[in-house]
Amino acid sequence: MSVKIAHRKAEHLEIAQDPLSQSSRSQLWEQLRFEPNALPELNLSQIDSSERFLDRRISCPLLISSMSGGIEHADKMNIHLAEAAAETNVALALGSMRITLEDQSGEASFKVGRYLTGQPLIANIGAAQIIGARGLDNALRCVELSEASGLFVHLNPLQEALQPEGDTDWVGISDAIEALVARSPVPVLIKEVGHGIGLSAARRLVQLGVKWIDVAGCGGTSWAQIEHSRHAEGASIFADWGIDTVTSLKSITAANLPVSLIASGGLRNGLELAKAIRLGGVLGGMAQPFLAPALESTAAVVKKINEIKDELRIVQFCTGSGDIASLRSAPWQC
Numbered sequence: 001m002s003v004k005i006a007h008r009k010a011e012h013l014e015i016a017q018d019p020l021s022q023s024s025r026s027q028l029w030e031q032l033r034f035e036p037n038a039l040p041e042l043n044l045s046q047i048d049s050s051e052r053f054l055d056r057r058i059s060c061p062l063l064i065s066s067m068s069g070g071i072e073h074a075d076k077m078n079i080h081l082a083e084a085a086a087e088t089n090v091a092l093a094l095g096s097m098r099i100t101l102e103d104q105s106g107e108a109s110f111k112v113g114r115y116l117t118g119q120p121l122i123a124n125i126g127a128a129q130i131i132g133a134r135g136l137d138n139a140l141r142c143v144e145l146s147e148a149s150g151l152f153v154h155l156n157p158l159q160e161a162l163q164p165e166g167d168t169d170w171v172g173i174s175d176a177i178e179a180l181v182a183r184s185p186v187p188v189l190i191k192e193v194g195h196g197i198g199l200s201a202a203r204r205l206v207q208l209g210v211k212w213i214d215v216a217g218c219g220g221t222s223w224a225q226i227e228h229s230r231h232a233e234g235a236s237i238f239a240d241w242g243i244d245t246v247t248s249l250k251s252i253t254a255a256n257l258p259v260s261l262i263a264s265g266g267l268r269n270g271l272e273l274a275k276a277i278r279l280g281g282v283l284g285g286m287a288q289p290f291l292a293p294a295l296e297s298t299a300a301v302v303k304k305i306n307e308i309k310d311e312l313r314i315v316q317f318c319t320g321s322g323d324i325a326s327l328r329s330a331p332w333q334c
């Protein structure tokens, strides 16, 4: 079974690099515009972009979103990502750890704690793996193995439905999330994988006790398209399925739910990160922008992170936002 998972993961990494795997749906970022501050009274070199996340202070509100682990070349990828997260002091999420639940050989790539210097590290497990009698044990094992400070549970019903070998029995998912949130020694963060979490699902998750939602909206990597491309040519009719990141963030923040948000799905630069923070994200997450750099080297990932941090700092300067708290209330049109 784990050979199958490894093969699938390798295919995913390959296909995710194809431009066709990116949703063509407009992300609406361009409709959001900061009001420029022509008199910022700030020194660009002294702008503070730091933020607190899971009890740690990181250099800027950026999360390297879940991608990989458990297969041979993903080991290197995760080391590059972890070393870069440490060097730049940003948060890191691991890819699905399902493979380690079936075969211990995949464990090494998830033990990246030794490359970090206190940055938040988030383990990752799929919804289908937390349902049923072994669900709680599965989840806790992922946290223990990676020594993570948080646990992502990814909700990907569309991806599973489109996968010939997908897990499509989701009966019991709500109870499983509720039990996990109640028993987990670390915060449980719920994410989608690029088709978004809408207001109704967010309300339900809050009722189940969830305190963190990563909206992972539509507009960036499309898992419907990636699954389609594994077996067929052309575009999937589901490629743009879901709720876009901007709409998801707007509706959940407007509802004033007692939940912290991570903004992700289609963020591609520091300007979009700034807009995502202004829209209510505690952090912004990006996966695809780090894929090619992670396959290359630690230095390539560091370069990409520094580019994003510089862009964010410029937005802060030009909106007169000396720190992230000020950016959250910077004048803008949306």
Ligand SMILES: Cc1cc2nc3c(=O)[nH]c(=O)nc-3n(C[C@H](O)[C@H](O)[C@H](O)COP(=O)(O)O)c2cc1C
Pocket: 012, 013, 016, 065, 066, 067, 068, 094, 095, 096, 097, 124, 152, 153, 154, 191, 192, 193, 194, 216, 219, 220, 221, 264, 265, 266, 267, 285, 286, 287, 288, 289, 291
């Ligand atoms: C190569 C690749 C592998 C991914 N693997 C996982 C995974 O194992 N678990 C998960 O929760 N999300 C996974 N994702 C989804 C991302 O975490 C993210 O939610 C999604 O790609 C949308 O962000 P983006 O538009 O910045 O890529 C993966 C994304 C990519 C690009």
